[in-house]
Amino acid sequence: MSEEQHIISYRKLAFVWVALLALTALTVGVTRVELGAYKVLAALAIACVKGGLVIAVFMHMKYEGRLLRWLLFLTLVTLAIFIGFTFFDVLYR
């Protein structure tokens, strides 16, 4: 067992939860006004921030070593490649 086990305080977790709720309210607000295609972009950008908060703090990734961080990066790059390359085909067919 790792000796340098990091413990995240209740306070910090609650703070992240409040931030996540605020961002949810922001997403709902942004998508209720007519912004056209921008609302998809805005909603996804906010979702990415929320996802980042969950992974970094709730899932302790901020306190993990290099191995897990690189594996996460590798997974996200793989996702980006298979979504991105599919769209090269779908958009410019």
Add this chain to the structure above:
Amino acid sequence: MSHPPHKDYDGAKLGMWLFLFTELLLFGGMFLLYAVYLKRYPHEFAAGGKQLNWIMGSANTVILLTSSLCVAMSVTAIQRDEPRRAVALVAGTIICAAGFMTVKYFEWSAKIGHGIYPGSAHLKAGAPGESVFFSLYYMTTGIHGLHVLIGGALLGWIASRVNTGTVNAREFILLENGALYWHLVDLIWIFIFPLYYLVL
């Protein structure tokens, strides 16, 4: 055999994360399908999305975020050697999971009541893009819902292990991994919610 049981904290956590990465790719595939068909049928997707109840979607978002907070706090509690609090917090997560599935039940039964389900006469008679939208909706939220049920059951079992002391302040990887699984369920919903309920 009197060997002490083999323990590998870092290995157990690495294994869990590798599994979670495959889960991300699984749901990534479903988001890719969504994106490709949104490009092909923008009007039908917009019509389908407007039939989803964004208030129920928002309620479920708040419920899942809260459940994630509870399970994250339960990990802090077990690390600080407060097992009773850890069990109570996991129980809070499971109550949230039940709340989520209840909202989902009302949502799905309202849709099915209106004749909207894969292969229904209503969808067969309508535009093809609309049935694609609802098939993806049922598949994505269905597999996500399955994860909620599995996660809830898993956390229930882990809570009983905390209760008996098998999972404790020195040996808590089981709770930590269970919490990681639960956060993944939350993470996926963070993307499902705007894509299906809000942006269309």
